[in-house]
Amino acid sequence: MPLPSRCPFPLDSGAADIHGETAALRVLGPAARVVLPGGVPAWSVTDPGLVRRLLVHPRVSKDARLHWPAYLDGDLPSGWPLQIWIEIRTVQTAYGPDRRRLRRPLVPAFTARRVRDLAPRIEETVSELLDRLAEAARAAPDGIVDLRAHFAARLPWLTVAALVGLPETMYDGFQAVNDSVFETNLSAAQAAAITAEVARLCDDLIAVKTEHPGDDLATTLLDTHREGLLSDQEVPDSILMLLGAGYGTTACMLDHAVVNLLTHPDQLELAVSGRVGWEQVVEETLRHQAPVANFILRFPTEDLHDETTGMTFARGDALVINYAAAGRDPAVHGADAGRFDVTRATTRDHLAFGHGAHYCLGAELARLEGRIALPALFSRFPGLDLAVAPDRLTPLPSIIFNGHREIPVRLEGNPDTWA
Template sequence: MSSPLLRDRCPYRLDGSAADIHGEAAALRALGPAARVELPGGVPAWSVTDPGLARRLLAHPQVSKDAHQHWPAFLNGDLPADWPLRIWVDIRTVQTAYGPDHRRLRHQLVPTFTARRVRALAPWIEETTAALLDGLAKAAAAAPGGVVDLRTHFASRLPWLTVTALVGLPEAMRDSFQTINDTVFTTDLTAEQAAANSAEAARLLGDLLALKTEHPRDDVASALVDAHRKGMLNERELADSIWMVLGAGYGTTANLLDHAVVNLLTHPDQLDLAVAGQVGWDQVVEETLRHQAPVASFMMRFPTEDLHDEPTRLTFARGDALVINYAAVGRDPGVHGVDADLFDITRATGREHLAFSHGPTYCLGAELARLEGRVALSALFSRFPALELAVGRDCLTPLPSLIFNGHREIPVRLEGNPHS
């Protein structure tokens, strides 16, 4: 008898290398508000592309994120042990919790991301941005042809330094943690690669937890260790929550900065509007979030009972895997018009996106990401007004991830091409 996972073959097989996220999103949108898909590893799911349906599902009290309670394929052992995306259902964090567990885990993190604490970070972010731009200039001066990777030296570095400062990650551990963190969101790994990464992640985290237990500080990791000591988190939740904060606080903002820079450099008329102050950097950030959702798709949600959505006339069975396709949602022509695929910082609907999710799962770090975006973009283009891509936009390689939407690297020249 065949596995229940294989009886109902999905009509659309998602590309684990994510070579064309938006082409795939458009194809899925054409199939309806939600389409049956096959995730890497042969696992069936629904990809939700309609903004209204996505909002209703994200806020629905009978839609769970906890595979350990509500995904029959996981509970019945039908999910392959070596499934490359298994980490996204194995982890025990606020991102995979439901009901009281979700409220309990979220409660531990809320104090870190209050408006007051985020505002207080602004001077530190401005100073760090200036230092990174100094480093970027030095790297370019030493590079052949002055070509430097903006993603490595700036777009990913600023959010990584910000989130590791919040978590309390010692400087000596930052590079090792970043290397592993980058692999977590890769969706074309072999099972062996995924297992090796998990083992290394556990080792690194063990070292960090030992340090924070011995020498607690005023940081997220120490606060979570204390919550574990008081019985508010179990050991698995403690470990996974630290990784979650690192990953969510780093990759999403890195992708935001990545796409904002690429879009502005390839739309010089819009860059001129932002630099001249005719359009605010906040609008640049919001349009980037809409046009290039930093999280393209998020794994996964499960109805706790058969769920009928009357506006779309779709019925999702109890335990169906639901994936919210934020890349598709952000370019819905019903919300943003026939030119929804175009980047336009003057767009009236630019703020109408779900890039930070919706309802009870709204991203705790949303305002921090927005702050980093405004500060970083303003400073970058003020410091380097002749900044340009060193390759054509079509030559940029996307990250191999169905989840994170960014580029592997962004080769740029800070002072323009002297031979042009």
């Protein structure tokens, strides 16, 4: 990608080259003016130090309804494809006391003990999915199977769907809209249709959980609503947020971990041999390929000047936190920051799950899934290999999630050994 000579820099709605884009933006400074898909102006914050300071700053809000003049004044384009991500009412779009209120009912499900208790279930799911992967490969005429669909995406989906309490009959419908709702190159009509389908599915789920409550997050949210602590909108919006965040981030992490290991056999050997722990593989993947490339949006509640960088943001400016850029910052990770290296000393110094009070609730669950899934996959299929050249993998058309549409692989070896 050619380096831009001036701002604002238009972000590619199809996200064909996220890291080429972030390298170009980094040249423009710690933050650069950009144009979001749909023609909306914003800042892209790429410097990890500045990212940290903005994430913990008490005068930076995520609530467009309170603090974004472009939204309040009706200046956004009609049918803006990213509108759902500012209108949704969840912990990810709230400010101050509202953020704490929306976060509170979710915290118990993600304590260290509760996450550890999920390990046996995740191990069982991984084993079942690997069986199905082998079956799919045997059934394919050319032996090629999509690892993302059958494994990297399916494991986190089954995990989060069970946590939320989806009936199995709703699994595929919700997964389909989650696969579409984060695409940032949608037309206004496509975005509206997906939003309507999300609302229908959430209404159906709420009706089911009202009639048949369970030990799950959907029931917890409904109980909290009955106590008057969540609004009618906040319940379905929180369900959508939990499903999307718990699914998309982990799916992209597993996706990139597998692709990186298959394209760097020396790194794979370090992990398989035990010379480097699988937790290190997970952390380097999170650094090297942040699953959330860009977090949309934050807004200063007053003019804000950062003394360290000299940057000034006006009250109500839209800020995009560019996690993909922060993870490859040369000042933190060295001149080879773009290289995947599981022995890197700074591997754990990343911001893929946020920072401070905004640290992702599901971070440890995602890590646990990675630590269980990756060694199981490469132990079961030691001959696993990409069926296409790495540069032929198609990125997800999303400036939000960083992953691939599919990962065609061959399991290789003797099928009798896959059982």
